[in-house]
Amino acid sequence: xxxxxxxxxxxxxxxxxxxxxxxxxxxxxxxxxxxxxxxxxxxxxxxxxxxxxxxxxxxxxxxxxxxxxxxxxxxxxxxxxxxxxxxxxxxxxxxxxxxxxxxxxxxxxxxxxxxxxxxxxxxxxxxxxxxxxxxxxxxxxxxxxxxxxxxxxxxxxxxxxxxxxxxxxxxxxxxxxxxxxxxxxxxxxxxxxxxxxxxxxxxxxxxxxxxxxxxxxxxxxxxxxxxxxxxxxxxxxxxxxxxxxxxxxxxxxxxxxxxxxxxxxxxxxxxxxxxxxxxxxxxxxxxxxxxxxxxxxxxxxxxxxxxxxxxxxxxxxxxxxxxxxx
Amino acid sequence: xxxxxxxxxxxxxxxxxxxxxxxxxxxxxxxxxxxxxxxxxxxxxxxxxxxxxxxxxxxxxxxxxxxxxxxxxxxxxxxxxxxxxxxxxxxxxxxxxxxxxxxxxxxxxxxxxxxxxxxxxxxxxxxxxxxxxxxxxxxxxxxxxxxxxxxxxxxxxxxxxxxxxxxxxxxxxxxxxxxxxxxxxxxxxxxxxxxxxxxxxxxx
Numbered sequence: 001x002x003x004x005x006x007x008x009x010x011x012x013x014x015x016x017x018x019x020x021x022x023x024x025x026x027x028x029x030x031x032x033x034x035x036x037x038x039x040x041x042x043x044x045x046x047x048x049x050x051x052x053x054x055x056x057x058x059x060x061x062x063x064x065x066x067x068x069x070x071x072x073x074x075x076x077x078x079x080x081x082x083x084x085x086x087x088x089x090x091x092x093x094x095x096x097x098x099x100x101x102x103x104x105x106x107x108x109x110x111x112x113x114x115x116x117x118x119x120x121x122x123x124x125x126x127x128x129x130x131x132x133x134x135x136x137x138x139x140x141x142x143x144x145x146x147x148x149x150x151x152x153x154x155x156x157x158x159x160x161x162x163x164x165x166x167x168x169x170x171x172x173x174x175x176x177x178x179x180x181x182x183x184x185x186x187x188x189x190x191x192x193x194x195x196x197x198x199x200x201x202x203x204x205x206x207x208x209x210x211x212x213x214x215x216x217x218x219x220x221x222x223x224x225x226x227x228x229x230x231x232x233x234x235x236x237x238x239x240x241x242x243x244x245x246x247x248x249x250x251x252x253x254x255x256x257x258x259x260x261x262x263x264x265x266x267x268x269x270x271x272x273x274x275x276x277x278x279x280x281x282x283x284x285x286x287x288x289x290x291x292x293x294x295x296x297x298x299x300x301x302x303x304x305x306x307x308x309x310x311x312x313x314x315x316x317x318x319x320x321x322x323x324x325x326x
Numbered sequence: 327x328x329x330x331x332x333x334x335x336x337x338x339x340x341x342x343x344x345x346x347x348x349x350x351x352x353x354x355x356x357x358x359x360x361x362x363x364x365x366x367x368x369x370x371x372x373x374x375x376x377x378x379x380x381x382x383x384x385x386x387x388x389x390x391x392x393x394x395x396x397x398x399x400x401x402x403x404x405x406x407x408x409x410x411x412x413x414x415x416x417x418x419x420x421x422x423x424x425x426x427x428x429x430x431x432x433x434x435x436x437x438x439x440x441x442x443x444x445x446x447x448x449x450x451x452x453x454x455x456x457x458x459x460x461x462x463x464x465x466x467x468x469x470x471x472x473x474x475x476x477x478x479x480x481x482x483x484x485x486x487x488x489x490x491x492x493x494x495x496x497x498x499x500x501x502x503x504x505x506x507x508x509x510x511x512x513x514x515x516x517x518x519x520x521x522x523x524x525x526x527x528x529x530x
Contacts, residue, residue: 011336012332037444037446038446038447040443041443041447044442044447049473049476052477053440053442053451053474053477054473058469058473066403067395067396067399067403069400070399070400123403123404129450131454132450132451132453132454133450134450134453135411135413138406138409139406140406141404141405141406142405142406145404145405145406178339182343186346186347187411190411190412191412194357194363194411194415195412195415195416197354197358197363197364197365197416198364198415199417200416200417200419201415201416201417205418206414208499209418209497213497215445215449215452221503221508225500225504228504231500274445274449275449276446
């Protein structure tokens with residue numbers, strides 16, 4: 001019974017919801033970066049056989065084979081063609097919609113519908129671009145999926161101010177944060193494990209290649225060569241950092257250091273390899289999941305979830321007095 | 327008393343994370359099975375056993391119209407959990423490149439790679455080229471290169487013919503670079519000749 005209570009309290013810790021505000025703002029920025037970075041290549045990536053680099057029909061077909069119910073751009077373009085919009089106009093509308101939705105998400109206006117529509121459009125773009133999508137798209141979909149199902153409105157949203165609504169159940173906010181935390185632990189564990197299984201991560205070869213092959217060669221190659229002696233150590237540190245993340249991030253004394261190190265690693269990926277969208281989404285997900293606003297998770301949980309045994313007659317009486325204003 | 331909705335959420339969390347773990351396990355065991363890791367050669371029997379559990383539960387071998395498979399695929403795709411997270415792992419060996427040779431009416435030749443304008447577009451194009459390099463299917467590789475050739479031709483409509491060179495690029499190792507060998511060695515693996523019909527929307 002006590003074990004069940006402990007498990008329940010682990011999965012449903014009461015939470016203020018500030019993490020959700022951070023996730024929403026972060027994903028709003030991510031969506032804005034996504035559309036702005038791809039502005040010049042938008043039609044090339046998502047255009048059909050006659051406009052596109054690869055042709056959207058290929059990505060759509062690959063998605064359709066997996067399941068006909070997965071959103072894709074063909075749905076949107078087909079619907080818009082019925083009101084007289086051609087493919088280029090429809091793609092421009094999707095681009096502008098994502099730009100506006102990113103802005104609304106940033107402000108926290110119409111949180112739920114904005115999150116749902118943004119998730120739908122981003123997923124449709126990621127699926128229709130097919131082989132031209134990469135890890136950043138996938139992780140953005142994960143973030144938007146969690147945002148879409150999260151209990152809104154969050155504390156820093158305009159929705160909350162305008163409608164004077166609050167989230168009913170702080171435990172639900174805690175639960176949704178817990179899902180994100182556990183998912184990140186799985187991501188890092190398997191990412192670290194597969195790196196550990198590659199010989200190139202132990203001798204610096206993989207890091208050398210990551211930093212010197214186009215288009216990741218942001219740093220001049222002679223700089224990387226000058227720092228060649230640190231590559232094996234850095235490679236090993238990255239492997240260990242990722243594979244130990246699920247353990248050290250929960251341990252109070254190491255949590256801040258782990259969070260700092262993993263965010264520094266992703267900042268490095270963004271700046272030194274030019275993978276800005278990938279680095280940004282990983283930092284956003286990590287900070288939303290584990291950034292503690294100066295309070296530890298354990299103490300936060302303990303404060304919000306007093307153990308059943310702590311409900312003494314005195315505390316219950318004090319609560320009643322406080323609630324009834326006697 | 328924990329309400330039904332709390333139990334439902336716990337059930338969803340368990341299934342969701344189980345799927346994430348299964349997809350990742352499947353990918354990791356695939357890498358081990360293909361001898362791409364430092365793990366010594368495992369027996370085919372053991373490999374099959376390891377593969378079976380996630381394969382059965384994530385359903386890649388079920389027929390495409392199987393309801394279980396479609397529900398699972400829909401859910402994993404909409405949640406973004408359909409692929410694992412082995413980025414840059416286990417190894418970064420060779421990279422791949424695609425170059426088109428364009429022949430113009432006056433006989434001169436120009437060499438051009440598929441072109442995008444932004445750095446993020448370049449990252450996506452690199453991802454595509456690497457997937458072309460990894461595929462074992464000739465028809466699939468041919469189709470992807472044909473589409474890229476057509477896109478290049480549409481950009482350069484004056485060209486009379488187009489020839490594609492696809493191959494592996496071996497970058498210099500750190501030791502080689504330090505000894506003054508800063509060469510990326512291109513080994514051509516496939517050559518494609520495209521006719522004028524391709525530009526007009528079809529043909530090879």
